[in-house]
Amino acid sequence: MTPLLELAGLRKAYGALEVLRGVDLQVFPGELVCIVGPSGSGKSSLLRCCNRLEESTGGQVIVDGEDITRAGVNINKVRERIGMVFQQFNLYPHLTVLGNVTLALRKVQGKAQAEADALGMAALERVGLADKARNHPAQLSGGQQQRVAIARAIVLQPKLMLFDEPTSALDPETVGEVLKVMRELREAGMTMLVVTHEMGFARAAADRVIFMDAGAIVEQGPPADIFGAPKHERTRAFLARYTAGH
Amino acid sequence: MNGPAKFFDTFFNAGVAAKYLPDILAGMGVTIALGLAVAVTGLIAGLGLAVLRATGRAWLALPIIAFVDILRALPPLVIIIIFFFAFPMIGIEMSAFTATWLALSLVLAAYAEESLWGGIVSLPRGQTEAARSTGLTWWQAMTAVILPQAIRISVPPLTNRVIAVAKNVALGSVVALSEVLNLAQSATSAAGNPTPLTMAAAGYLVLFIPAMLGARRLERRFQWRT
Numbered sequence: 001m002t003p004l005l006e007l008a009g010l011r012k013a014y015g016a017l018e019v020l021r022g023v024d025l026q027v028f029p030g031e032l033v034c035i036v037g038p039s040g041s042g043k044s045s046l047l048r049c050c051n052r053l054e055e056s057t058g059g060q061v062i063v064d065g066e067d068i069t070r071a072g073v074n075i076n077k078v079r080e081r082i083g084m085v086f087q088q089f090n091l092y093p094h095l096t097v098l099g100n101v102t103l104a105l106r107k108v109q110g111k112a113q114a115e116a117d118a119l120g121m122a123a124l125e126r127v128g129l130a131d132k133a134r135n136h137p138a139q140l141s142g143g144q145q146q147r148v149a150i151a152r153a154i155v156l157q158p159k160l161m162l163f164d165e166p167t168s169a170l171d172p173e174t175v176g177e178v179l180k181v182m183r184e185l186r187e188a189g190m191t192m193l194v195v196t197h198e199m200g201f202a203r204a205a206a207d208r209v210i211f212m213d214a215g216a217i218v219e220q221g222p223p224a225d226i227f228g229a230p231k232h233e234r235t236r237a238f239l240a241r242y243t244a245g246h
Numbered sequence: 247m248n249g250p251a252k253f254f255d256t257f258f259n260a261g262v263a264a265k266y267l268p269d270i271l272a273g274m275g276v277t278i279a280l281g282l283a284v285a286v287t288g289l290i291a292g293l294g295l296a297v298l299r300a301t302g303r304a305w306l307a308l309p310i311i312a313f314v315d316i317l318r319a320l321p322p323l324v325i326i327i328i329f330f331f332a333f334p335m336i337g338i339e340m341s342a343f344t345a346t347w348l349a350l351s352l353v354l355a356a357y358a359e360e361s362l363w364g365g366i367v368s369l370p371r372g373q374t375e376a377a378r379s380t381g382l383t384w385w386q387a388m389t390a391v392i393l394p395q396a397i398r399i400s401v402p403p404l405t406n407r408v409i410a411v412a413k414n415v416a417l418g419s420v421v422a423l424s425e426v427l428n429l430a431q432s433a434t435s436a437a438g439n440p441t442p443l444t445m446a447a448a449g450y451l452v453l454f455i456p457a458m459l460g461a462r463r464l465e466r467r468f469q470w471r472t
Contacts, residue, residue, distance in 0.1 A: 053375055076381045078279075084379040088373035094394045104380035106392055156380060 003049060004029045004064060004160055004191050011058030012045050012215075019045045021215040022059065027160070032192045034223075035203035037212035038238055043195040045086065046212070047162050051075075051082045064159060080108060083153030087165040089145040091137035091152075097124065097221070098133040101152045111157070123155035127181050144176025147181055154185065161185065163194040167201075179205070199242055203227050211235045262441040268434040270445045273426030278453065279348055281412035281426065287351040288411065292358025296396075297388060298368050310359065317356035320331070323417050325349040327354070330421040346418035346425075354411040361403040365396030401468045405461035409454060426450075 003026035010019035019042045027033050035043045048054040050061055052075050053070060060067050068078045098120050105116040124130045126148035129140075137145055138216050146166055153161060163182070167175045179201050186192060186205060197201055202209050202223060209226040211218045211234075216230050230236045299310045317325075329345035340348070369392060378385035418429035432448035 051379055053379060076378075076383055079379055080381040082379075084376075086372055086376060088370065088372050090370070090376035092373065092376070092391050092395075094398065103377070103390060104382060107386045108381040110425075152380065 001028055002065065003062075004031075005029055005193065006062040007046070007050070007059065008062065008179075009059035010046065010049060010056055010061065012042070012049060013057045014052065020049070020056070021216050023215075023217055025210065025217065027191060029159075031187050031193050032048075032186045032205055033208045033210060034206040035193070035195045035210045036197070036199065036202055036238075037210075037218075041212040042215040043212050044164055045195060047084075047195050049085055050160075050162055051079050053084070056240050076108070080104075080156050081159045083156060083158035083161040085146065085149050085161070085163045085166045087154055087168050089137070089142070089149045089169070091145055093137055093149055095149050095227055096133065097129065097135050097137065097140070097170045100137065100148055101155050104152070104156055116232055119155055120151075123151040126184070128155065128177075141174055142170045143177045146170065146174075146178045148177045150181055150185070154190075159191060161190055161192045163192065163196070165195055165197065167196065167198055174227065197242075199227070199239070211238065213238070257444045259437075259439050259441040262433075262437045262439045263445060265340060266430075266437065266442045266445070268444060269429045269433050269448060270426060273429035273446070274449045274453070276343075276423065277415050277425045277449075278425075280343065280350075280418070280423075283347050284350040284411060285408050285413070287347070288354025289358050291351060291355035292302055293362055293393075295355060295359040296366060297393070298441075299363055300388065301384075313381045314359050317353050318360070322349055322353050322414050323409075323420065325353065326417055326421060329341070329382040342418055342421040342423035345361055345394075346415065346423050350411050350414055350417075353414075353437060354407065356406045357411070358400075358404060361400040361407065362396055364403075365399035366392055368399060369395055377433075387411035393468060398468045402465045405464055409457055412457075413450070413454065 005027040007023050007025040010020050011018070023046060035046065037043050045054055049056045050063070052061070052190065056069055062067050062084065063078060066073070066078070068075065092103065095103065095132055098117060101123055102116040102120040103113045105119055106113065111119070121133060124133055127150055129144060129147055129151065132140060132144065132148070137148065140148065143216070149202040166182070167178050170178065175198070179198065182192070182194070182201075183205050194206070206223050208220060209223045210220040211226060211230070213234050218234050219226065219230065227239065228240060249406065279386060294297050295310050295314070299307045326346055326349040329349050330342060373391055373395070377391040378384070382390065415425050416427040418425050419431065422428065426446045426449050432440040432443035434440050
């Protein structure tokens with residue numbers, strides 16, 4: 001099987017500071033891969049290089065067979081196929097919930113208002129928020145806002161979804177509803193790359209867990225192996241800190 | 247004549263008022279037209295400059311910053327006088343209307359650029375990132391996501407600045423622009439009575455008190471719906 005996303009020798013440096021030191025990673029269609037690791041390990045940078053919100057300084061990012069770091073790539077076209085969900089939701093406060101979800105349908109895909117609204121409502125149904133379509137984001141809880149952000153991404157029918165700590169800014173009581181929507185996405189066959197601190201979610205829902213530290217992948221494997229029998233001392237130390245309540 | 251009667255005869259002389267009302271109204275017309283023209287061109291130019299600066303290119307940003315700082319430091323009267331009296335010496339002639347319009351438009355553009363730029367940079371970077379991550383181009387993200395928010399943030403400082411600059415149309419009187427203050431001064435000299443100045447002052451109040459009330463309403467309307 002060919003990977004949907006392949007990182008080959010991915011490097012990212014800010015001046016002398018190397019945050020990614022040649023990362024190789026493959027994500028296959030339908031897979032849910034969680035990236036865990038301490039703050040500053042390069043997890044978010046890795047994710048943000050996958051749709052070029054950050055420009056890598058070396059190596060390749062191959063999405064669906066296409067090296068998106070090449071000159072001449074239409075990155076806006078590529079991004080239609082890669083959805084992204086952010087830690088801070090980043091909903092547009094001046095638009096309604098439906099307006100948030102349909103903006104790219106109208107602006108990027110040129111869909112008429114009525115068609116965009118129908119697709120937007122369907123996406124909101126999937127995250128259980130169709131009844132909030134006419135509200136503004138500020139009227140929603142954090143968990144609801146993040147579900148709208150997921151709807152805004154999936155409405156474009158991406159092949160790959162990137163999640164950058166999607167539950168880190170949430171109140172504990174609303175984390176569950178977001179994770180539930182993510183599980184449902186995975187069951188529907190979505191390919192997902194998730195940077196998370198939710199070890200419970202990674203353990204229960206991931207097909208594969210990547211442990212990163214200091215800009216490199218230390219080890220990876222099925223969650224049972226990573227959480228049950230980590231091979232590396234750094235992985236063990238990290239997981240011990242987490243289970244002890246960091 | 248006793249005190250109050252003399253006061254009213256001096257500042258509120260009905261005969262003088264009736265005689266010079268057409269002049270005052272004509273001057274108000276010029277003041278309104280010029281004030282509106284300055285508001286439109288100044289705001290559009292300021293918006294354009296803020297967007298150019300937001301492209302993040304230093305060779306665009308540095309001249310814009312210089313322009314903004316210079317135009318905010320210079321008294322508008324100096325700019326009007328340079329345009330009207332100095333530019334003809336290098337072969338650029340302009341009418342009093344054009345000189346005043348251009349000078350005040352540039353001043354408003356400078357202030358508007360600062361307000362709008364402040365609005366743009368106050369937005370979280372995630373707004374642009376979210377828009378770009380869904381495939382919007384830089385320009386689409388700017389027009390659909392960034393500017394609508396930046397403009398709302400800028401409304402309170404902008405409305406105050408528009409009113410302040412519009413009032414500066416009176417500065418055109420030094421280059422013989424036939425706006426309301428100039429005509430009122432001429433009429434006062436001709437009549438030997440300051441009632442036309444009273445009328446001009448009343449005219450300003452009639453123009454700008456509603457403008458200030460309107461600005462306040464606009465500010466309230468542009469606050470976030472929560």
